[in-house]
Amino acid sequence: MADDDDVRRLALALPDTVEKPSWGTPGFRVHDKLFARLHDQPGVLVLRRPSVEDAEELAAADPVAFFRTPHYAAHPYVLARLAELEVDELAEVLREAWEVQAPPRLREQSC
Template sequence: MFVADEDDVRRLALALPDTTEKPSWGTPGFRVHDKLFARLHDEPGILALRRPSIEDAEELAVADPVAFFRTSHYTGYPYVLARLAELEVDELAEVLREAWEVQAPRSLREQHR
C-alpha cells in the first residue's frame, strides 16, 4: 500500500487538464479555469476537496470517516477534508479528478473523457 502525500497531491492535480497552482488561504490551491477544486489545508496531511454538493460531501464523510471528514468551518459548503495518510495514491487520484470535474467547464470535461 502506497499512501498519498502532499507531493502526490501536487503531481496528480497538476496533471489534470488546464490546472494551475495558486495560493488559497495561504496554502497551495489547485484550480481549473481559476475555480478552486482542491487545496492543502493549514493542518499538515489534510486536503480540502470540492464535491458536487453539500450532501455528497456529507455522505462521503459518513461512508469513510477514517479517510474523510468535515468540520463546522465547511458547514454550508460542498467541501470534504481528506486525511492523506489514509488514502492510497489511486484513491487520491480519483477524488482529485472528481473535484476537478465539478469545477471544470463542460467543454473541457467532454474534451478529456
C-alpha cells in the same frame, strides 16, 4: 499512503490546472475555480464536491479518510486525511473535484 507531493503531481496532471495560493496554502484551480487545496493542518486536503449532501455522504461512508468540520458545514467541501488514502484513491477524488469545477467542454475533451 498519499502525501502533498502526490497531490501536487496528480492535480497538475489534470487538464488546464494551475497551482495558486488559497488561504495561504497551495491551491489547485481549473479556469480559476478552486477544486482542491492543501489545508493548513499537515496531511489534510480540502476537496470540492458536487453538493453539501455529497460531501456529508462521503465523510459518513469513510470517516477514517474523510471528514467535515463546522467551518465547511454549509459548503460543498470535504477534508481528506492523506495518510489514509492510497494514491489511486487520491487520484479519483481529485478528478471528481476537478470535474465539479471544470467547464463542460473541457470535461468532454478529457474523457
